[in-house]
Amino acid sequence: MRRLPVQMTLGAALSAVFVLAALVSFVWTPYGVEGLAIARRMAPPSLAHPLGTDHFGRDILSMLMVGARTSIAVAIVAVGIGMGLGVPLGLLAAANRGGLIDEIVMRGNDLIFAFPSLVIAILITAIAGPSAFNAILAIGIFNTPVFARVARGGALSLWTLDYILAARVAGKGRLRISLEHILPNILNLLIVQGTIQFSLGILAEAGLSYVGLGAQPPTPSWGRMLAESQTMVSLSPHIAIFPGLAIVLMVLGLNLLGDGLRDWTDPRLRRAR
């Protein structure tokens, strides 16, 4: 059994804390997140409110827990969309290497990469109406070429191997080989990339909801908490600091997890890192 890299353990632990907090928030939060309590507004961290309260007197810890739900849901579904569309396209392109389909898929990828993702995401959410769903769609579209590229790259290196040749000699078609032999063997690459895209999705969702185009009130979201705190940063720093820290720690955790997974599953990379 290979030893787990330290960063992977750390990353997994950090990510798990947020996922757990999000799950727990479905059944319990320290305080409700919808009621206003102006009397205790902008209270600094205390025993009753470990992270303080915001400008409406809402408990920041509770808001962060519920906000984690939004961030994680948006990022995970966007990764799902990217994988669901990108991986089949990448496999298809690799199976037809150098052919017309390969060319179309790869040029299509380049084209999507050429579009300013943030601008298009803002365009989509502005047109279709700001909501968590449209944010997912916008982020998911830009995840697609990433997964297509990773799947194609991984698959291409496998198609040259002897055991694939053996499968072809045995009479298996390209589709069957792609599904039975290629896909399981590029799964580790896809999971690593999925973790990275997950963290990028968290950042993108935070950015979109920061400019008001993500999940709409009263659904708490990390990005909007930051936007609302902007004018009060110097007055009560804790309102701006904790949501930002939540984003940083979650993204850091996922990135560490992704890097660790890559090192762990690909021993060749260990030397280089």
Added chain:
Amino acid sequence: MARYLASRLVSLLVSLAVASLVIFAVIEVIPGDTAAFMLGLNAQPDTVAALRAELGLDLPRSLRYLAWIGGMLTGDFGVSYTYRVPVAELISARLQVSLPLTLYALALSTAIAIPVGLIAAARRGRPADYAIMGVTQLGIAVPNFWFAMLLVALFAVTLRWFSAGGFPGWEAGLWAGLKALTLPAVALALPQASILARVMRSALIETLGQDYIRTARAKGLTEAQAIRAHAFRNALIPVMTILGLQFSFLLAGAIIIENVFFLPGLGRLIFQAITQRDLIVVESTVMLLVFAVILVTFLVDLAYAAIDPRLRR
């Protein structure tokens, strides 16, 4: 070299053509009548129809596409529906903020990332390397708009070294302009520098493992000399790819930072145009940005060929 150049040029033109079709199609499916939007709720149907005719919105799609592309090629980007000025004028005014901001951020990020990446690679596996990797890992995770808010709270509100936002214009002098762009540029540069330093480090480590470096070391060069004479140049290829991507990313990706600092840049122009349904501004500006990305990619490809003669064939 000529064949390489020609094939790259063809793919550049095809990409541009397809991108323009995609942008036009996306703008076409946007619900809402621009003319009705401009005139407000109480407009008479015939006034709306007259305005549609004036804006050329009643023409068939194919004609409008050709008119738009023809205009773009001759420098006529259309006239903004809300500002009533040529889009080209709007864009060039906004570029005076966005372009310097992008270059400023890129310069900062490169100036930090290259030496930091070099040190990490030269000291790989030692405490300095771990410290740098840790800090850059953190730098990647920080959302730039949050970092910007903290910078404003510290340097603008508390210390009063910089203004919290706004742009005085270059008429106010080079120094005043640069000062207004400093905090935004730092905020943009942090994640970019972190990514670039990591790329620099791994590219250099990869190069240092090559046979020709071993040969150079066997000839008696120290590692520092080998890096300077052979490894650095070779490690620059992936670094330049990332730099090219970052340039185009920053040009449009500063939208959120421009909002934090109330900067009249390209990002805010698009953002406002989208919310005001000023579609011709959105269409032409996005096309210009895509053009910039495709052009930068093309130039990076050419730069590869300049750095690495093998790629010219």
